[in-house]
Amino acid sequence: MKKIFLILAFLASTCVAFASGMDAEAGKKPKKQKDTTGVKTGLNFGPLPAIGYSTDLGWHYGVLSDIYWYGDGSKYPEYVWKANVEVSRYSKGNTVFHTFFDSKYIIPGGIRFSAAASYFLNDTYNFYGFNGNASLYNKEIDKIVKVNLPTGEVPGLGTYIMKRDILRVMTCFQGQFGESNWGWAAGLSYTWFRCGDAKNRGLMDETGGKKNRFNVWEEIPSLYRFYLDNGIIPAAEAAGGHHLELKAGVVYDTRDHENMPSKGTNLEVYFFGSPDILNKRAKADRTSYLKLAIHFKQFFPLVSDKLVFGVHAAYQGTIAGKAPFYSLQSIQSLNMKQINTEGLGSTCTLRGTTSNRFMGDGYAWANMELRWKFVTFDWINQHWALALNPFFDFGGIVQPYRLEAMKEARHNWYAKTDADKTYAEKAFEAQIAALDPNHKAGDYLYSGVKDNVHFGAGMGLHVIMNTNFNISFEFAKCINPFMPGNDGVWGMNVGLNYIF
Secondary structure, eight states: OHHHHHHHHHHHHHHHHHHHHHHHHHTOOOOOSOOOSSOOOSEEEEEEEOOEEETTTEEEEEEEEEEEEOTTSTTTTSOSEEEEEEEEEETTTEEEEEEEEEEEEEETTTEEEEEEEEEEEETTEEOOOSSGGGSOOOGGGOOOSBOOOTTOOOSBOOTTEEEEEEEEEEEEEEEESTTSSEEEEEEEEEEEEEEESOOOGGGSOEETTEEOSSSSGGGSOOHHHHHHHTTSSOTTTTTEEEEEEEEEEEEEEOOSOSSSOSSEEEEEEEEEEEOOOSSOOOGGGOOOEEEEEEEEEEEEEEETTTEEEEEEEEEEEEEEEOOOGGGTTBOOOSSOSSSSOBOSSSTTSSTTSOTTOOOOSEEEEEEEEEEEEEEEEEETTEEEEEEEOOEEEEEEEEEOSSHHHHHHHHHHHTTOOGGGSOHHHHHHHHHHHHHOTTOOGGGGTOOSOOOOOEEEEEEEEEEEETTTEEEEEEEEEEEOSSSTTSSOSEEEEEEESOOO
């Protein structure tokens, strides 16, 4: 981990040093007087303490900064280049190291280049099973606390968590076809997923300074371990893997501004996939795949650029091969709006729903929101705007993932004897018997219910500096008329940028 942190720190310091060098080369000091031209020039920082709250991840603390270079201002509100750095942690056990760079102008010929290096340590990562409603959700066991069950078998709950660390390095190149609004995109990324049983102090009893209520972490009665012991998650995938992923597609863009558009259309259609060449797996266990992603965005100005209606419709699904279970949540994008875009569910796709509640082979979803920029002003030599965005989201799984394996596992479970069950399976069974009088443990392998459409609605407040730097506060409520309470109740997130 130390080596990885040093690499990320080096990349971040390189971006800052590069910015400082360009500023020195320009030979100009930042203006202290009020900028009345409306154009930003030179270097612009947006340093912030990473203080916030996410319903899924807990309290957020650390440091982050957006760094912009506007040059002579001739391209404003576009930037010449942008860098982003974040080092932070969430109270539920997740840590983020991230750096990002993006520019349309450093490569001659109008080639846009973006790159990111990230390391996410997720000791308590949400895992709710596959195919939405086909996996039971019980809020009574969605906890990471110590409790005393009537059976006395289990000291704490970690049913819906697992460990999932990610090391990721991404690059993307984009260019135009002549003078048209059409362009191309291509990229290459490397990702290392490290998966396993959740490791959280709240799941263990302290005895003599050692956490020894369970003999090993694998004995914790989690849904991840239940899936693994019953064959829904193959043993070859259980610990994660290494993946080299390629991406290529086309882009159509008529938006007047990328980060805060008031009008225009944006269409992205691209393929991405990974040949399983980096993992030592038997041929039958390999997880090579090819996926298709389509994103359509349209913006309508209702009152000039003060009131804008935006809509985003998207699809992502597997068209060939088979993807490993730990990669299902990764929602691909050409231009990163969020540090780690995952779904289906939570802050980046269906706001208000529980993070990673819906895992499938293919997703379709839509986001609609009204963006009202209700005040603009200048302060500390920066241009500011405050905006509200009431929104409505909906979507669902359109391609199930290992659904037949779930059905088979449920059937086989009821044929097992106690002698055939692992310690974790017995503990899971005891936990369900104590906290869910309406279901048995086998029902958590497959509920027998088909997934449906899921909804979320809410309101956001955005504090925007110089058009590009956008601090977002969003509150959303889950709406599921088919199975109330099955997708979560509400969600809150403090982050950066609009989600589209």
